[in-house]
Amino acid sequence: MFAALKIADKVIVRTALAAAIAMMVSMTLISFYQVITRFVFEQPSTWSEVTARAINIWMIYLGLAAACRTGALMAVDTLMIRLTGRLRTILLVMVSSITIGILLTMTWYGWDMAGRVRFQSLAGIQNPFDGGTVSISWMYAALPIGSLIAAIAVLARTIEEIHALTTGSADPAGEASALSRPIQEV
Amino acid sequence: QSDLTIAHALSSASHYSVGAEAMAVDLAERSGGKFKLNESYGSSLGGERELVEGTQIGTIDLAIVSTGPIGNFVPDVLILDIPFLFSGYEHAHAVLDGPIGQKLLDKFPEHGLHALAWAENGFRNLTNNVRPVAEPTDAEGLKIRTMENPVHMEAFRTLGMLPTPMAFTELFTALEQGTVDGEENPIGVILSANFADVQKYLSLTRHVYSPALILISPSVWDGLSDEEKGWFEESAKVGVKAMRDKVRSDAENGIATLKKEGMQVTENVNTAAFQQALQPAFDVFAEKFGQESIDAIRNYKP
Amino acid sequence: MTAFMLTTMVLLFALSVPIAIAILGASIGGAILFTSLNPLVVAQRLVATLDSFPLLAIPFFILAGNLMEAGGISRRLVEFAKSVVGGVQGGLACSCVLTCMIFASVSGSSIATTFAIGAIIIPAMIRHGYPVPFAAALQTTSAELGVIIPPSIPMILYGVSAEVSIGDLFVAGIGPGLLIGGALIIFVFATCLWNGWGKADGEGRMPLWPSLLQASWGLAMPVIVLGGIYRGIFTPTEASVVAVIYALFVGVVIYRTITLSALIGVLRRSVISSSVIMFIIAAAGVFSFLITRAGVPATIGAWLVEMFSGPVGFLLAVNAVLFLVGMFIETSAAIIVLAPILAPVAAQFGVNPVQFGLIMIVNLAMGMITPPFGVNLFAACQVAGISIDKIIGYLIPFVIVIIACLAVVTFVPEVSLFFLNVLSSR
Ligand code: NA
Ligand code: NA
Numbered sequence: 001m002f003a004a005l006k007i008a009d010k011v012i013v014r015t016a017l018a019a020a021i022a023m024m025v026s027m028t029l030i031s032f033y034q035v036i037t038r039f040v041f042e043q044p045s046t047w048s049e050v051t052a053r054a055i056n057i058w059m060i061y062l063g064l065a066a067a068c069r070t071g072a073l074m075a076v077d078t079l080m081i082r083l084t085g086r087l088r089t090i091l092l093v094m095v096s097s098i099t100i101g102i103l104l105t106m107t108w109y110g111w112d113m114a115g116r117v118r119f120q121s122l123a124g125i126q127n128p129f130d131g132g133t134v135s136i137s138w139m140y141a142a143l144p145i146g147s148l149i150a151a152i153a154v155l156a157r158t159i160e161e162i163h164a165l166t167t168g169s170a171d172p173a174g175e176a177s178a179l180s181r182p183i184q185e186v
Numbered sequence: 187q188s189d190l191t192i193a194h195a196l197s198s199a200s201h202y203s204v205g206a207e208a209m210a211v212d213l214a215e216r217s218g219g220k221f222k223l224n225e226s227y228g229s230s231l232g233g234e235r236e237l238v239e240g241t242q243i244g245t246i247d248l249a250i251v252s253t254g255p256i257g258n259f260v261p262d263v264l265i266l267d268i269p270f271l272f273s274g275y276e277h278a279h280a281v282l283d284g285p286i287g288q289k290l291l292d293k294f295p296e297h298g299l300h301a302l303a304w305a306e307n308g309f310r311n312l313t314n315n316v317r318p319v320a321e322p323t324d325a326e327g328l329k330i331r332t333m334e335n336p337v338h339m340e341a342f343r344t345l346g347m348l349p350t351p352m353a354f355t356e357l358f359t360a361l362e363q364g365t366v367d368g369e370e371n372p373i374g375v376i377l378s379a380n381f382a383d384v385q386k387y388l389s390l391t392r393h394v395y396s397p398a399l400i401l402i403s404p405s406v407w408d409g410l411s412d413e414e415k416g417w418f419e420e421s422a423k424v425g426v427k428a429m430r431d432k433v434r435s436d437a438e439n440g441i442a443t444l445k446k447e448g449m450q451v452t453e454n455v456n457t458a459a460f461q462q463a464l465q466p467a468f469d470v471f472a473e474k475f476g477q478e479s480i481d482a483i484r485n486y487k488p
Numbered sequence: 489m490t491a492f493m494l495t496t497m498v499l500l501f502a503l504s505v506p507i508a509i510a511i512l513g514a515s516i517g518g519a520i521l522f523t524s525l526n527p528l529v530v531a532q533r534l535v536a537t538l539d540s541f542p543l544l545a546i547p548f549f550i551l552a553g554n555l556m557e558a559g560g561i562s563r564r565l566v567e568f569a570k571s572v573v574g575g576v577q578g579g580l581a582c583s584c585v586l587t588c589m590i591f592a593s594v595s596g597s598s599i600a601t602t603f604a605i606g607a608i609i610i611p612a613m614i615r616h617g618y619p620v621p622f623a624a625a626l627q628t629t630s631a632e633l634g635v636i637i638p639p640s641i642p643m644i645l646y647g648v649s650a651e652v653s654i655g656d657l658f659v660a661g662i663g664p665g666l667l668i669g670g671a672l673i674i675f676v677f678a679t680c681l682w683n684g685w686g687k688a689d690g691e692g693r694m695p696l697w698p699s700l701l702q703a704s705w706g707l708a709m710p711v712i713v714l715g716g717i718y719r720g721i722f723t724p725t726e727a728s729v730v731a732v733i734y735a736l737f738v739g740v741v742i743y744r745t746i747t748l749s750a751l752i753g754v755l756r757r758s759v760i761s762s763s764v765i766m767f768i769i770a771a772a773g774v775f776s777f778l779i780t781r782a783g784v785p786a787t788i789g790a791w792l793v794e795m796f797s798g799p800v801g802f803l804l805a806v807n808a809v810l811f812l813v814g815m816f817i818e819t820s821a822a823i824i825v826l827a828p829i830l831a832p833v834a835a836q837f838g839v840n841p842v843q844f845g846l847i848m849i850v851n852l853a854m855g856m857i858t859p860p861f862g863v864n865l866f867a868a869c870q871v872a873g874i875s876i877d878k879i880i881g882y883l884i885p886f887v888i889v890i891i892a893c894l895a896v897v898t899f900v901p902e903v904s905l906f907f908l909n910v911l912s913s914r
Pocket of ligand 1: 592597634635636640
């Protein structure tokens with residue numbers, strides 16, 4: 001069970017981050033192409049905007065998994081910082097359970113929604129292979145897939161944090177998560 | 187007693203709002219107070235695409251939307267976006283309220299939607315900042331903001347214009363700063379969005395008739411008795427009538443107001459030349475929608 | 489339903505549940521327990537809220553800010569600001585404000601500004617003998633300018649939520665940005681004189697011309713990005729992409745400091761930051777839909793119109809409420825939920841929607857520096873290596889300065905509208 005989680009954590013979460021990075025690069029290039037086509041070539045591109053929007057949604061939900069793995073989600077953690085030992089472990093488990101519960105709910109409804117809208121096509125874009133339409137499900141699918149991976153990431157991080165708390169080794173969340181957690185620039 | 191939401195993306199002073207109010211009043215009366223419609227305007231429950239999707243999944247009870255996003259749900263509707271398809275308001279109303287319009291409405295349930303009636307945005311006209319447009323050659327090379335509609339974009343490209351999809355909220359600034367040269371909309375929209383402040387030339391091209399729709403969520407519709415369904419259909423017609431009257435008066439008074447606000451209006455547009463220039467696009471549309479279907483609309487006599 | 493949602497959200501906040509998850513938890517609970525809506529609406533809003541071209545500017549401005557830091561643009565801007573301010577007493581502290589103003593004219597976010605500038609200037613201030621908590625409080629507050637001086641992520645959100653032109657909001661931000669920047673410089677200068685800090689600030693700074701020369705690539709950035717928007721070359725979103733490409737070009741080709749591995753690190757951080765902020769925006773989109781569907785905005789709007797007879801009382805009340813909201817709630821979420829409620833009421837009281845946007849943004853930006861939840865505060869304390877409790881005493885005077893500026897922005901519309909009028913009357 002733990003071994004499976006470890007592999008899932010290593011392989012899936014990392015792949016999600018790599019894919020999200022690739023998406024950020026491609027949406028940058030596509031949007032830049034849009035500026036060039038309109039301003040330099042005077043031939044405005046009509047497919048680039050909708051494509052960049054869809055890629056952005058994928059980047060966000062795949063990136064969410066990486067954010068959960070590094071504990072980057074912002075929180076008002078005044079209470080968490082003040083607790084130590086067993087109480088902190090209990091609160092940590094509670095917060096993680098709620099988070100995983102919400103992420104799985106998102107996966108569930110997200111999957112249902114992606115199925116429900118499969119006959120709706122994305123506006124302003126054609127399938128490059130057959131010239132037909134592209135289903136909007138491709139955009140909606142980002143939500144269930146990203147949320148599911150994020151749930152795995154939260155689980156992996158929680159186990160790591162509990163392990164650190166109970167063995168008393170260096171706390172991965174830092175002595176006070178508000179201070180040492182990698183909020184990074186937002 | 188049952189409260190239902192009717193949502194749209196325009197302002198509370200728009201023709202959509204006039205239509206929604208008229209429908210609400212009529213429905214309350216017709217149903218003896220059983221059905222109350224609460225209007226939600228200004229995209230506060232989402233943009234047009236989301237509103238259509240919302241009626242599909244049952245989170246929006248009723249919606250008034252342009253046909254802009256409908257083509258992605260019910261592709262048959264795109265045929266109405268062909269330029270110069272309708273000769274005037276009477277022609278458009280006759281087609282949509284007659285058997286052809288009904289046949290299109292009947293397609294909606296296959297796509298998880300239900301439409302009560304055809305409503306209206308009116309004929310679209312071209313504005314720009316470069317030169318007055320009377321002939322197709324005048325339009326060549328203009329950067330024009332369009333909706334994300336494949337039929338419109340094909341037509342503009344054929345005329346040598348540069349269609350640029352852009353969010354409506356960014357349009358005013360884009361026109362002011364010259365990011366795009368122009369846009370095209372019904373007179374009522376040009377007026378209410380204050381485009382006269384940032385656009386010099388208005389050409390009454392009337393190039394596309396833009397219908398709208400009153401949608402009802404299938405989850406609401408399926409729960410109604412036959413008598414109640416009749417009430418909704420009749421009240422929708424009352425709403426449509428109010429909306430069309432408002433569009434008509436906006437178009438008539440609007441042009442005078444826009445002139446007063448300093449726009450140079452080109453009234454005599456060479457429509458025949460535009461239609462001729464659009465021939466390659468018409469050929470594409472004929473292949474896509476079928477020449478008979480297009481002719482059936484063009485030549486429709488009630 | 490609204491009471492349930494608010495209570496649940498606050499309870500979850502207090503338990504240290506991440507902001508976005510707390511907002512979603514309250515929304516999902518509210519939708520299922522109190523409405524007959526199909527819960528699929530949660531999935532619809534989580535995707536549809538983000539399906540907007542203007543919002544794409546957020547990840548791009550985050551990426552541009554990170555590239556500027558990694559490429560050495562930020563460091564050169566700090567050097568330049570130090571040289572401009574010169575060797576006067578307290579000059580280093582003043583140059584912190586000035587650098588934040590310059591950096592803010594390219595970055596759309598306050599936290600990006602805190603990390604990019606704070607990492608360089610806080611250690612320098614400590615070396616020059618400034619108290620650590622003062623340096624942190626100064627950095628926290630100055631970085632607020634990141635969202636007031638254009639470009640600005642909260643302005644993009646306000647523009648999208650209240651349907652106001654983002655370009656106009658950007659122009660309107662210049663006046664309040666200069667006002668707050670100026671007020672901070674005066675206040676900081678006076679504080680340093682009073683306390684006898686920063687007497688040796690002139691040491692180790694570069695001469696003006698060389699520092700200007702080496703910072704010129706960075707200084708050209710706002711000209712390209714903002715100039716491009718106002719000259720109609722591109723929309724704000726496209727401008728954010730141009731900023732990314734430009735920062736990459738300078739970092740890789742001109743300064744040659746960005747290696748491939750550094751670039752991957754920048755991308756990784758940018759992806760994570762973008763996801764964190766955009767997920768909050770999506771969650772707020774769900775919350776906002778539910779309360780709108782329940783008619784809450786209309787009720788609050790009608791109540792406000794009835795309650796206040798004129799704009800003065802309304803604006804005072806709104807500012808008080810926003811200050812409280814800003815203490816506890818993340819800025820983006822607050823704007824998405826509140827802008828559609830408040831902006832139409834403000835318009836009814838005759839307040840220009842662009843100016844009202846600036847009032848909301850200046851006020852909520854203050855929320856980024858007020859405890860208990862203040863993202864700038866977290867970031868600056870992290871950079872300075874001190875705990876939040878220690879800097880509060882130093883922070884209070886700064887908050888008072890910002891409140892004074894907010895009062896000016898609220899009651900003198902020209903501060904926001906002057907540049908807009910100049911530009912549109914060309
Ligand atoms: Na900024
Ligand atoms: Na705060």
